[in-house]
Amino acid sequence: MNSASLPLLETRGLDFRFGSRPILHEVNLRVEPGSIYGFLGPNGAGKSTTMRLLLGLLRPAAGSIHLFGHDMARHRVALLNRVGALIENPSLYDHLSGRENVEATRRLWGVPAHRTAEVLALVGLTDNAHRAAREYSLGMRQRLGLAIALLSDPDLLLLDEPTNGLDPSGIIEMRELLTRLRQEHGKTIVVSSHLINEIEKVATHVGVIQQGRLVFQGSLPDLQRLQTGRARLVLETEDADRCRNLLPRLLAGATVPAAGTLWLPWLNKEHSAEVAAALIAAGQPLYGLRLEQPSLEDTFLHLTEVKELV
């Protein structure tokens, strides 16, 4: 294995409990360098808890966290120096200007003075840096929080629901900012959300967590392939059960959601034509035939619902 394929962040068998209540089960995250990893899950799935573990704010019950190839349990302070975080809403001094807010943390951390102007420019707040934080929109506050997280020029950013509560333009600005941070500044970013539609526009990779278990992890194209794999051929006829009896081989995998409807896993268009021709040859009417492709959101919901049954 060459170094390029080593994950920048990895968790191995991460378990966590609040008191006796299990929250995370064997979570194995794998975040590649230079990726935007969308960490998706419904409310209460365990995203914030995972983020807090990654930042050393909580201690795992079992398992380990590896940052930049090193075990966090042994090198916590040195490793976390290379991580910037935005967890929910940033805590800002409302009466201070945007610039003063950045300056306050910069001095505390002993970061060189020129970084203040740099990070404000990076998040697009230069022109508003003189205004009091209390006058900022929620989107501007989030970007100011991100500016502060960027002060130490971290390699990895951990952002917990950074677009929560933002209006559409704030969401777009945040999305563009994350893309720029990855493409132009080489940052690796883990960003959590409960909205697949938002994540698919920005992420290169996706991890889906449900009730404390990782139920999917892969590239965005992997998730899209999974979606295509769930496509189905829908046939409208008169008597679906009769069709199944007449064509047992072709319709072996069919389900009958309604008396006149057949669902078949989608294979290809030649297969659709073959099924249609066979139905007609068997004397059955064909009122309609279509390909039904689930949305990425359907696939995400499917992933998160399936595990609930286990």
Ligand SMILES: Nc1ncnc2c1ncn2[C@@H]1O[C@H](COP(=O)(O)OP(=O)(O)OP(=O)(O)O)[C@@H](O)[C@H]1O
């Ligand atoms: N301090 C706590 N004590 C006990 N249980 C907690 C505590 N904090 C969170 N939990 C529980 O842990 C589980 C995971 O919560 P977590 O906040 O990590 O989920 P999440 O995916 O981030 O969802 P959300 O977006 O709603 O915050 C939830 O069932 C929650 O009720």
